[in-house]
Amino acid sequence: MAGAGLDEQVALVVDTVRRRAPRARAGVRLVTVDGFSGSGKSRLADAVGLTLVAPVLSLEELYPGWDGLAAAVPLAVDWIARPLAQGRPARWWPWDWTRGARAGPRELAPAPVVLLEGCGAGAAALRPFTDTAVWVDAAPDVREQRLRARADWPGYAPFRARWAAQEDAWHATERTAEHADLVVRT
Template sequence: MAEAQLEEQVALVIDAVRASARQGTRLVTVDGFSGSGKSRIADAVGLALVAPVLTLEELYPGWDGLAAAVPPAVDWIARPLAEGRPARWWPWDWTRNARTGARELAPTPVVLLEGCGAGATALRPYTDIAVWVECDPATRDRRLRARPDWPGYAPFRARWAAQEDAWHARERTRERADLVIVNR
């Protein structure tokens, strides 16, 4: 049953991508709160479309960096791809608390960018399909606690959740999404 639900979610995103008429790279953003299932859906769509999936987790400069990840996402990933140039970004090393060596991605027909903040207003001019993944708080919390990286995330959960709440209230990312997926 859960697999069928994922297949239906993936089909919705793929249909939206196929309906997009843009030439060059089509950017699909997948946003939502932590634990909503953004990565799972983005990875499944990427697999189905043979499209790369980039994560904002590589751009957040630490646990207080949700908003700070958006300008690099625009400058290093979205704008270059829209202009037909390779994306080039410097991932955040969470252990060293510093940027690491550059990664690069040549333009492809579709690129998915997932993570809290991916539906940002600043990214919208470069976004073909903005997806919001909706999930109730209790389910999100249960999923987060089941993740293998929970012990490292747990001490920062409240701090990160406060940023998410403020960010999504200000940016109204759910309201501005092209496609809302309810993920149970």
């Protein structure tokens, strides 16, 4: 969906989610929101979550540091997707970016809709648990401008090239955008 504003993008995602029956017998609809850094994943996921009164979980809590994009996906399967699909609470140990170690556990009870956003959310390993996969796209210069405008840019800037290389390699292999149910251009 190119050129639409946030309200129209949210309406499209919400309508798609509501039309689909839950894949899991437990009744949880897992919606994944994937894309490159700065594409608008968090903004879209948060707005959809507000509209659907659904929790939004971020893969940022699962990445084990600046080299952990690929390592977060199996954790998302084991800690979040599989338990929710089975009607059990999701339980994960968020990464403490300041300490560089896992923090104490967090838990989320099954809900009618749960959004999982972040680079890697549309991974092949998560697809069997995903009811709606959303790819968020933006031009590289727009993404970079957004990243530099974020409050956390000073802490992110030293790692930007390292993280971007992981994203490029990840999406070249996973081809996540090709498997999305919806593509939203921000």
